[in-house]
Amino acid sequence: MTVIRIAADMLLSEQELSAPAQSSVLRIKRAAQDMEELMEAFLLLARESDQGFTQEEVCVNDIVTEELERARLIAADKPIEVDSTAAGRLWVVGPDKVLASLIGNLLRNAFSYTDSGRVTVRLDPGQLVIEDSGIGISEQQVKQVFQPYFRASPQRRGGHGVGLTIVKRLSDRFGWPVEIASTPGQGTRVMVRFPAARWEAGANPPP
Template sequence: MKESQTDSEKQRVTPNQNSNLILQELVNECITDVIWEMDLARQKFTYVSPAVYRLRGFTVEEAMQEELHQSLHEDDYHYITNHLPPRISHYENGDESFRILTGEFRQPRKDGSFADVEITTILLKNSLGKVDRIAGVTREIKKTRQRKRAEEIIKLLNADLKLKNREMEQLIYITSHDLRSPLVNIKGFNNELQYSLKQYKDLHNDFGSALLTEKASLIEKDINESIEYINISIDKMDRLLKGLLGYSRLGRMIRIPAQIFMNNLVADVIKTNEYQLKNSHIVIEISDLPSCWASEQMINQAFSNLLSNAINYRDDNKKGFIKISGEQSDNLVTYCIEDNGIGIEPQHQEKVFELFYRLNPQKGEGEGLGLPTVKKIIELNAGKIRLESEPGKGSKFFVTLPAESSVQNPELTD
């Protein structure tokens, strides 16, 4: 009876054991990384997972028969035999940083070729505190590169997020400072209007009609001046808000990159600004321009802004001159928009690309959004912009864009 009970217990345990074996088999079959353990004294594997067949073409049994030198490229084997003993010594003496290390190696495949792999190894101690085994995980380099590429993308996204946060901080400052100034003016002149109206009512009550007419004309003049200042402030605030709205929309624009024939594009930009060029008596020269690959609508806006900037900041003491040239180097095209205007002091040359920064508020129109918009457009089209300028001699804006559709942003590939 007791023997029968023992058999029954065995029957109840067996299904669980079978289940565990099945789960272990599924894990071994599904994990693509090779998991292994090696006896350091014999330099022989004591365990190798089935994934070794997918990586190197060897069965588990064949891999288990390999010694360490057979499982590595000759140069990598010599590297390990030179570096493993001091590593073990450091770890046994209490330096935990040597317990787990990762490196890139080459392992022979059954067909004679070599697999580029990344191996993470862990030193294992026995009961006496001595390292007698080493365990590891081996994976193909291409998978490692995919992971590293994902990490690079995350870094780029984080950098982009930081940039957007800085832009947001600028916008908050502008909203709280620059947009507040017109409102202060409106409030002040509104108080002036209220005071003038009060004066008018007091005069109407205290004096006769002849004197009232004389005083009324003076009050009307004050009121009209106040209204004029209010309208100027309203117009300024309207331009600021419209500019901000346009700038914020750039990042959400649907960009359709295509080959742009720049001579045609620049000709359209000049035609749009023809009245300003003639009225300012500016001579413009255009070289034969190489084509580029970008969003034509956006690049048109960028070059329009650059041309307008050159017109607005001309030197009235000499005949205006603007030259547009370009050259291709490898897969990139660089255009130069050169003028002989007032130029820019070195300490201001980086600031001109900041939102609402105006070099000379008394010279030219605009609200300080032209060059920041240009910079954002160029960067959105995988390009860069830089400035060279000398006060009193003029400025050169260099715009670099891809020449072909396959060219990526240099910042993303550095």
């Protein structure tokens, strides 16, 4: 997978690539990246025990900043405003890769299922809230989103319907409950709670 991604990078640096060829290579690169992440998440879930996982405090603010930057790239061509606020720093004990996979999947969804409008990310004591003003889903569909391969709008390109299945499994395993509320045509709100998190008020939050 890494070979594919690096080869795509090399192709992209070629000067005389036509525009359609360039966008094809970009798609290859993104697909390889997605696949790498998916494999990473499966490997995390496949571990029998939690031994080997770092039990260090991780700053959720830093992970949100990093994943937000990456998720925003998928929607670079869409008129979406991003609003991210944190009145302090949220510290959680757990593997940073697990947090990145969980938060990254939620952020990618917010951008994928919003054509225009706003994505709001807020860190509060003990919780992360991601809100979008996107297409939304019905109450009935909200009940099904954690099932493998479920997609409410299969005609939308790119998804496999496994992102939230991974989110749910990581959430159950690490004890970080995820709640989803959505209204068709208005948007979606996802809340992740971190019951044992430490909150450091006002300490140099990201912009």
